[in-house]
Amino acid sequence: MKPPGATLGVLGGGQLGRMLALEARRMGYRTIALDPTVDGPAGQFCDELIVGSFSDVDAAVRLAERSTVVTLETEHIALPVLQAVEALRPLYPGAAILGTIQDRLSQRRCLDSIGVPHTRYAEVTDAASLDVALARLGQPAILKTRRDGYDGKGQVAIRDAESLKAARALLHQQPCILEAFVPFEREISCIAARSLDGHFAAYPIAENIHRNHILHATIAPARISAETARNAEEVTRAIAEGLGFVGLLAVEFFVLPDGTLLVNEIAPRTHNSGHFTLGACATSQFEQQARCIMGLPLGETTLFSPAVMVNLLGDLWLDRTPEWELLLGLPNAHLHLYGKAQAKAGRKMGHLLLLGSDIDASLRTADEIVR
Numbered sequence: 001m002k003p004p005g006a007t008l009g010v011l012g013g014g015q016l017g018r019m020l021a022l023e024a025r026r027m028g029y030r031t032i033a034l035d036p037t038v039d040g041p042a043g044q045f046c047d048e049l050i051v052g053s054f055s056d057v058d059a060a061v062r063l064a065e066r067s068t069v070v071t072l073e074t075e076h077i078a079l080p081v082l083q084a085v086e087a088l089r090p091l092y093p094g095a096a097i098l099g100t101i102q103d104r105l106s107q108r109r110c111l112d113s114i115g116v117p118h119t120r121y122a123e124v125t126d127a128a129s130l131d132v133a134l135a136r137l138g139q140p141a142i143l144k145t146r147r148d149g150y151d152g153k154g155q156v157a158i159r160d161a162e163s164l165k166a167a168r169a170l171l172h173q174q175p176c177i178l179e180a181f182v183p184f185e186r187e188i189s190c191i192a193a194r195s196l197d198g199h200f201a202a203y204p205i206a207e208n209i210h211r212n213h214i215l216h217a218t219i220a221p222a223r224i225s226a227e228t229a230r231n232a233e234e235v236t237r238a239i240a241e242g243l244g245f246v247g248l249l250a251v252e253f254f255v256l257p258d259g260t261l262l263v264n265e266i267a268p269r270t271h272n273s274g275h276f277t278l279g280a281c282a283t284s285q286f287e288q289q290a291r292c293i294m295g296l297p298l299g300e301t302t303l304f305s306p307a308v309m310v311n312l313l314g315d316l317w318l319d320r321t322p323e324w325e326l327l328l329g330l331p332n333a334h335l336h337l338y339g340k341a342q343a344k345a346g347r348k349m350g351h352l353l354l355l356g357s358d359i360d361a362s363l364r365t366a367d368e369i370v371r
């Protein structure tokens with residue numbers, strides 16, 4: 001166990017790193033982040049910041065040398081950087097696991113080998129293999145770049161001749177996988193942690209509503225049966241154990257109308273759909289991540305109150321100022337802003353957590369705020 005006073009290093013300095021730094025510092029740890037931006041969300045809260053890109057091995061080595069243990073807030077870190085860090089300090093999750101998850105194809109193959117149900121997919125490298133894959137998986141289908149995707153970036157839904165042309169253009173730039181389109185009833189995620197000594201703890205399952213492929217709102221607990229919730233937790237446990245994962249992870253699922261679950265993807269880190277845990281649960285996902293990597297006992301994952309989390313995207317800032325008085329005057333609402341200098345359409349600027357047992361009322365409030 002690394003007691004408070006030790007230094008937690010984090011690769012990445014966005015909002016996930018910021019909330020990790022907030023929680024870790026509250027617990028008495030020192031924090032240091034690596035990020036390309038000088039005054040980013042985490043840099044404003046860490047004890048130290050090293051400015052460097054996610055492919056800068058020298059910068060990462062400096063971070064590792066000043067850290068007791070290292071973790072990350074984004075999986076888009078170059079493998080040589082992860083390996084260099086791991087050669088110097090414990091890195092959780094480790095470079096080998098991250099290498100598998102970074103690439104959608106190797107992530108899918110890993111899910112195959114663990115034996116959990118996930119979306120049908122095919123590897124595609126050129127126009128000919130795309131045609132073969134489309135014939136097998138049918139249309140509509142979704143072409144996704146194997147690497148570096150987030151918030152739906154690097155994806156094309158193929159449903160007609162025009163989108164097929166766009167898909168071919170995407171494929172020309174980067175290797176991809178094709179996924180069958182899933183006519184899901186809802187999307188859910190399981191936020192969970194696995195400690196160094198193999199203990200596993202999951203939070204109550206969350207339900208996610210996306211708009212334009214970006215998470216709009218999360219409802220906790222998800223409006224699903226107890227059996228579906230148990231299945232999602234068991235699949236998440238199988239993945240964490242199958243990978244030998246240490247740290248905080250999120251598994252995204254599609255729920256079909258008959259209750260069948262399909263894994264969409266694994267995030268080897270804290271997750272936007274787990275923000276409700278900070279404010280609604282006994283232990284936040286960020287404290288849990290710190291506990292995992294520092295070798296502390298896992299915290300309780302009890303949900304104290306039903307919650308709705310709504311993302312505040314840069315669009316809210318574009319033609320007006322957000323209605324702060326209204327937002328801050330809401331009972332049982334907690335505002336989180338990430339300290340980003342510039343608002344852009346689709347950029348996550350903050351979120352609002354609405355606590356209370358009336359989920360429908362919270363959802364209505366969320367829709368009034370983010371129209």
Ligand SMILES: Nc1ncnc2c1ncn2[C@@H]1O[C@H](COP(=O)(O)OP(=O)(O)OP(=O)(O)O)[C@@H](O)[C@H]1O
Pocket residue numbers: 119142144149150151152153179180181182183184187210213214215252264265
């Ligand atoms: N095969 C699919 N069938 C139906 N909808 C899909 C499929 N793949 C993705 N989507 C929709 O697009 C959203 C984003 O997809 P995905 O999770 O693959 O993207 P991402 O870029 O990795 O996003 P993030 O990292 O923000 O979760 C999904 O949550 C879902 O709403």
Ligand SMILES: [Mg+2]
Pocket residue numbers: 252264265
């Ligand atoms: Mg996703």
